[in-house]
Amino acid sequence: MTYQDARTPGLQDGILHHLTYTIGKDAAHATLHDWRLALSFAVRDRIVDSWFASTRASYEAGAKRVYYLSMEFLIGRLLGDALVNLRLDGEAKAAVEGLGLDFDAVLHDEPDAALGNGGLGRLAACFLESLSTLACPAMGYGIRYEHGLFRQSFDNGRQVEAPETWLQQRHVWEFERPEAAYSIGFGGHVAEQDGRMVWTPAEAVLAEAYDTPVVGWEARWTNTLRLWAARAIDPLDLARFNHGDHVGAAVPEMLARAISRVLYPDDTTEAGKELRLKQEYFFTAASLHDILRRFDSEHGDIRLLPEKVAIQLNDTHPAIAGPELVRLLHDTRGLPFDEAVDIARRTLNYTNHTLLPEALEKWPVPLMARLLPRHMMLIERIDADHAARFPARATHAVADGEVNMGALSFIMANRVNGVSALHTGLMKQTVFADLHALHPGRIVNQTNGVTPRRWLHACNPRLAGIITGTIGEGWIGDLERLAELEPHLGDAGLQQAIAGAKRANKADLADWIGATHGLSVDPDAMFDVQIKRIHEYKRQHLNILEAVALWQAIRANPDAGWTPRIKIFAGKAAPGYVFAKKIIRLVNDVAAVLNADPVTSRYLKVIFLPNYNVTLAERLIPAADLSEQISTAGKEASGTGNMKFALNGALTVGTLDGANVEIRDHVGAENFFLFGMTAEEVVARRAVEGHAGQAIAADPRLAAALAAIHDGAVSPGDPTRYHDITGNLRGPDYFLVCSDFADYWRAQREVDAAYRDAAHWTRMAALNTARSGWFSSDRTIRGYMAEIWGAASLGPRA
Ligand code: 7GP
Structure with missing residues (x-):
């Protein structure tokens, strides 16, 4: 169903019309940018009728x-989003390709x-x-x-x-x-x-x-x-x-x-x-x-x-x-x-x-x-x-x-x-x-939610197609219907299709990383992703510390059957937040050393992708196996990336913080890798004098990873570069990186073992998708309408 009536010309006509009369270009001389504008104007025309109708309905009511x-x-x-919501994506692709253009290239031209x-x-x-x-x-x-x-x-x-x-x-x-x-x-x-x-x-x-x-x-x-x-x-x-x-x-x-x-x-x-x-x-x-x-x-x-x-x-x-x-x-x-x-x-x-x-x-x-x-x-x-x-x-x-x-x-x-x-x-x-x-x-x-149109249907067409093929497309407007998937998950064909979609998404991402960043990554390795603003409470440094410890463990025993992993980071630090910027540099330095290590790089690579934004999130989330939600408990108000990952079939390694708690309740504790102190334990732990020192003394692995960073193992020309970070972690460690490290390591090794059982992993991932319907922002907005605003829906289907 498209929203086209007798007055609206076909989309291709609309594109050509706008190219000529709005952009003022001849098709023979139009650039990709011109075409993208022309398509956008043609799509915008289709929105305007619905817009006027809504405005009129609001005034009348x-x-x-x-x-x-x-x-x-x-x-x-906004272009891809508008096409999806107008249900014009198919027609647009055909129209654009019919004009001899690459549809994806046109979409990617938009800032x-x-x-x-x-x-x-x-x-x-x-x-x-x-x-x-x-x-x-x-x-x-x-x-x-x-x-x-x-x-x-x-x-x-x-x-x-x-x-x-x-x-x-x-x-x-x-x-x-x-x-x-x-x-x-x-x-x-x-x-x-x-x-x-x-x-x-x-x-x-x-x-x-x-x-x-x-x-x-x-x-x-x-x-x-x-x-x-x-x-x-x-x-x-x-x-x-x-x-x-x-x-x-x-x-x-x-x-x-x-x-x-x-x-x-x-x-x-x-x-x-x-x-x-x-x-x-x-x-x-x-x-x-x-x-x-x-x-x-x-x-x-x-x-x-x-x-x-x-x-x-x-x-x-x-x-x-x-x-x-x-x-x-x-x-x-x-x-x-x-x-x-x-x-x-x-x-x-x-x-x-x-x-x-x-x-x-x-x-x-x-x-x-x-x-x-x-x-x-x-x-x-x-x-x-x-x-x-x-x-x-x-x-x-x-x-x-x-x-x-x-x-x-x-x-x-x-x-x-x-x-x-x-x-x-x-x-x-x-x-x-x-x-x-x-x-x-x-x-x-009002627990947060995310829109399933952008964060599943549009960004992950492979998985979305499988879901629609199995339960019909009602889930797109009513995400809780994803639950209807669950009875089908025993089906071997469906499992294979879900695993195949994830594999294909990962292959696409691997190709893109290779082409744009020159790093070769194996699509069969586990894609372990932490993407969000860089902040001490979000603990990107806990993640990178675990990477260093894992690197050391692999070096010490290269043939122990390690599960190959790519750790992917992305996120921006506030320009004035010196410590967060130092964490970014540390991740990049660790990446340089680990990725060049001939012994360990088969099992462990690290990459920090620059300029994290919505578009990059749309690329990464469908390809993720593991979602890192590792904030110090009590500090992350909710998180919303955590919901997008679960919806797209990534498993979470996370603390009992923010909406992680509710995600775990919904997807089932057995499909979530929990670690770390609770918010109450965090408060108690902070009161223990020397908590970081105690944790380091009790865990040789943590001690060795910290020592490596402190002694310049990842900054050989500049051995003191990370003394501010190691000094903080060995000293005040307000965000309790050291105190949560051992349990994080334990959870990560459970993740490794689970990933080796591919069929079981796929089932857990699929259950995350099937049980994440509650995290739709439609549910959240219904809550605001009923409990905060006292507002009613005026829609044709209200
Ligand atoms: C964020 C919270 O850190 C995050 O946990 C939550 O999911 C999100 O809001 C949406 O509720 N906070 C901010 O982005 C922020 O700028 C400072 O907070 C006012």
């Missing part, structure tokens, strides 16, 4: 709308829109797709960064960052909306006029909207992602220009544009920069203006806001929404202060994505007061009123000269949610314990 405010949307490439750092941003992208699939009237709001997450390369093993340039090409999916522009102010002063507080900003920039349609599965529904670009209100200081200061005349424009210029590349530490706070207010204020304008056009009485609008704050980055909404309702619209706070609080909700203290945003009061003077006043009043209601156990949002954005978000939220059962429990016990005691019931859990 007068239904509650959901607004997802997020600093990050890690959307990746990967990296408007996010990691899990939080990718989750937002999965949520948008599920909101459309579920026909929930919704809109995503964010920033149209000119430069997304930096491009990573290696220089002698060290991370080098270069600006990302996705917008240097025409972004075909967006529609500019010059009519939806708002002036956003900063600084200035506040004065009382006729009994009302009036904020007069010292400067202002223009927020200009760009809309990207987000089409759901089978084009049932299409929502909008609206991204804001910053512009100067007066593009040129003409007086300055006419006085001959041609550069200076452009300064206002440059200053304004800086606000939407770059994505901050830190996902765990607030940048501490005024510009970051400006970015946050810029997009939050523009979004709220837009939301209220739409609300006013549909409903008369502002008191209906909580019934008609649900706003989700994706972490605290848009937390200024609380005071801003109060300002708009109280100062601008004249509602009494208490009522304004009440309406705002019943409209807003907040998702927490991390408990790491360094990632919980706090802004110095003087900065907030200077940049947003009226907001600072409102924050103080909101905080004081809240504290006055609970004199015995007040938790202050303003304390020690800082505004705690987590506490402010909590105070101003109808619901606060964590992203896995474990994480939500820890929120209640730790960071938000006091606020939870004051507001029991406000914290709820």
Whole structure:
């Protein structure tokens, strides 16, 4: 079924039409890039009808709308996704090949829109797709960064960052909306006029909207992602220009544009920069203006806001929404202060994505007061009123000269949610314990999920085809139906097909690694993959330490029947996170030594693939045998890569952290390689003085691996290179790498043994797929709709 009616020409006609009239090229002279744009425009045409229909249906129903405010949307490439959801992939391939082009090459020409750092941003992208699939009237709001997450390369093993340039090409999916522009102010002063507080900003920039349609599965529904670009209100200081200061005349424009210029590349530490706070207010204020304008056009009485609008704050980055909404309702619209706070609080909700203290945003009061003077006043009043209601156990949002954005978000939220059962429990016990005691019931859990369209159907066509051939295609829109696979798994033909699909995916990846990175890898070796941001809590260094220990063990006894393994790493380190960058260099150094070892390299190779992004994930996950989810328990809020791997038939070696706990419950303990301390044991262990030293003394293997790194075995010309890492692990070892090492080694040897029994491994892998249906972001979004937003589906099949 394709969404084509009498008015829409065949896709090939559409491509040729756009090549001529939109791109202005003759087929004889068109480049791959021209063809890709032409195809994208032809596909976009097909989305627009569904988009208009959805917009009309939302207005007609007068239904509650959901607004997802997020600093990050890690959307990746959009063409393949759109084709799949429109069910045009077959026709597109035929049309493109009919024009004498390589379909994959056309798809791969699209830049990967990296408007996010990691899990939080990718989750937002999965949520948008599920909101459309579920026909929930919704809109995503964010920033149209000119430069997304930096491009990573290696220089002698060290991370080098270069600006990302996705917008240097025409972004075909967006529609500019010059009519939806708002002036956003900063600084200035506040004065009382006729009994009302009036904020007069010292400067202002223009927020200009760009809309990207987000089409759901089978084009049932299409929502909008609206991204804001910053512009100067007066593009040129003409007086300055006419006085001959041609550069200076452009300064206002440059200053304004800086606000939407770059994505901050830190996902765990607030940048501490005024510009970051400006970015946050810029997009939050523009979004709220837009939301209220739409609300006013549909409903008369502002008191209906909580019934008609649900706003989700994706972490605290848009937390200024609380005071801003109060300002708009109280100062601008004249509602009494208490009522304004009440309406705002019943409209807003907040998702927490991390408990790491360094990632919980706090802004110095003087900065907030200077940049947003009226907001600072409102924050103080909101905080004081809240504290006055609970004199015995007040938790202050303003304390020690800082505004705690987590506490402010909590105070101003109808619901606060964590992203896995474990994480939500820890929120209640730790960071938000006091606020939870004051507001029991406000914290709820919504375990994360991933969209099965991108993360199985599109990225792994071989496995998806087998599944559809076995149980039909209902699973794509209803992932829990994967359970219907299980009764078929005894079938030898099906097992063979599943194993064959994995083998073929691995062969493709091996070819690509050989061609692009010059490393030859055997597709029959186990593909052991750890891909995520580089962070000490995620413990890439535990993984590489195990690689060194394994290397030593193989060297000592080369004929012991080792299971061949390729350890694949990918991920970016925040540019200012020196230790994480050192880990990257260590992995690259270990790779160089191990891959060149004639004795061991038959059994063990290591590669760090540069520039991890959504596109690389789509390539790696279908080819993985083993998924590394080895964070220190209690530190990974959920994880979502862990779900993608299980869905694609990789087995997990992991700790009881984040959503690993729930994955293991679903796939069965016997199909999951568990190791390591629990979150409670972690806390107890940390209190043991000399815990790392004890672990090292008890484990000669660990001691030898650490000594090798310390003595320069992988950095022969520079033996002290890794003393900071070995010193940390032998000393404080906050993330308990040493204390978990022995059990990790034990689990990895169990993995080796299991992999040698190919039939059993395939069965375990297939059970991971069949039992991962619960981890669809459709399930997550249904949970938000029912338990947080009170929103209903409007779809044709609702
Ligand atoms: C991440 C968490 O680290 C990850 O465990 C979770 O799966 C993901 O959010 C989605 O919920 N956090 C971030 O990416 C992040 O930037 C800092 O957190 C606010």
